Amino acid sequence: MTSCMQPASLKPVAVRRLVLLAAAVLFAGGPAEGAEGKKPLPEGKPKAASVTPAKPAVTSKVVVQEVTSEQLRQAVRTYLERRLKGKAEEVEVQILNVDEPVTVAPGILEVRVKGRGLLENFGRRLFDVALLVDGREVRALRVLAEITVLADVVTVTRTVQPQETLEAEDLTIARLPLPGESHDFLTEAEQAVGKRVTRPIRAETPVRMSSLAIPEVVHKGEDVTIEFKHGGLLIQASGTSKMSGHVGQPVTVLNQDSKREVRGIVVGPGVVRVEF
Numbered sequence: 001m002t003s004c005m006q007p008a009s010l011k012p013v014a015v016r017r018l019v020l021l022a023a024a025v026l027f028a029g030g031p032a033e034g035a036e037g038k039k040p041l042p043e044g045k046p047k048a049a050s051v052t053p054a055k056p057a058v059t060s061k062v063v064v065q066e067v068t069s070e071q072l073r074q075a076v077r078t079y080l081e082r083r084l085k086g087k088a089e090e091v092e093v094q095i096l097n098v099d100e101p102v103t104v105a106p107g108i109l110e111v112r113v114k115g116r117g118l119l120e121n122f123g124r125r126l127f128d129v130a131l132l133v134d135g136r137e138v139r140a141l142r143v144l145a146e147i148t149v150l151a152d153v154v155t156v157t158r159t160v161q162p163q164e165t166l167e168a169e170d171l172t173i174a175r176l177p178l179p180g181e182s183h184d185f186l187t188e189a190e191q192a193v194g195k196r197v198t199r200p201i202r203a204e205t206p207v208r209m210s211s212l213a214i215p216e217v218v219h220k221g222e223d224v225t226i227e228f229k230h231g232g233l234l235i236q237a238s239g240t241s242k243m244s245g246h247v248g249q250p251v252t253v254l255n256q257d258s259k260r261e262v263r264g265i266v267v268g269p270g271v272v273r274v275e276f
Contacts, residue, residue: 066101067131071111076127076145079113089175090150096124097144107133119181122147149178154186154207161200165215166192166207176206184209214246217269226253226264227273239272 077093084091110132119125125147131139155174160166171189178185185206186192195212218224218241226239239253245266253272254261264272 063106064103065106065109066103067109067111068101069095069098072098072129072141072143073145075111075113075129076143076147079127080147080149083119084149084181087181088149088151088178090148092148092150094146095143096146098141102131102139102141104131104138105133108135109133110135119147121180122149122178150175151178151185152187153178154189154192155204156201156207157203159200159203160197162197164197166195166197166212168193171207174204174206214248216244216246218246218251218266218272219244222270224253224270224272226255226262227267227271228276229273230276241272 073093073095076095077091080091080093081088112130112132114128114130116128123146125145127143127145129141129143130137131141152173152175154171155176156166156170157172158170160170168189171192173189185208191209192207192212194215196215197211198213199211201207201211220241220243222241224239224241226237228235228237238256239262240256242252242254242261245251247266247268249266250263251266251272252261252263262274264274267273
């Protein structure tokens with residue numbers, strides 16, 4: 001008869017050891033808490049990168065002041081008004097080449113137009129302008145401007161032909177543009193009254209000094225009175241003028257009595273005085 005052997009009963013201590021051994025084998029490859037006690041991140045969630053906050057950018061604000069086209073216009077106008085004082089009634093200025101403001105450093109600003117030579121013609125002109133801050137020149141500009149200068153001048157009320165003599169009723173005053181700083185337009189009617197016109201003058205146009213002459217009161221070939229004066233002695237004789245002339249002009253006359261030519265000064269209509 002064959003007998004079978006029964007395994008011996010396990011003691012409780014041995015059972016606990018087996019359980020611990022099985023647990024160690026089961027969890028040998030698993031994650032374990034680090035030596036410093038830090039818990040591992042859950043699988044599939046990457047660790048966020050550390051970001052240092054950026055410092056705010058520091059911007060430096062540059063302080064400047066602007067010089068506008070209007071300031072340049074006023075400066076050029078003031079310069080011309082001072083220069084033309086007593087010669088013009090109105091000055092108009094339009095800046096042509098400065099649209100955007102010009103920037104300079106802050107401080108006490110002065111816009112100064114530099115003096116130039118004679119302004120022979122108005123209209124489109126270039127001006128040298130200096131920008132000064134606190135008395136020091138910081139920028140130089142070349143400013144192109146359209147200039148119109150108006151003045152009260154003498155004009156004629158009708159078209160006048162050469163050799164005519166102007167009377168008060170032929171003249172009037174009108175405000176018109178001047179051609180340039182140097183001109184010969186008359187500004188007072190009294191300057192033209194009694195003058196002889198040497199070239200045609202159209203109605204409502206300015207009267208120029210160069211278009212007038214003092215009227216001739218002695219004419220070539222006409223009979224004149226010759227006055228010979230010495231101290232308080234005055235002798236008159238008849239003569240013939242060899243040339244035309246106005247009062248105060250020297251002329252040559254022929255003494256009809258002596259048939260000799262003498263030189264004298266025109267002192268009035270038809271009268272030539274000879275000093276001796």
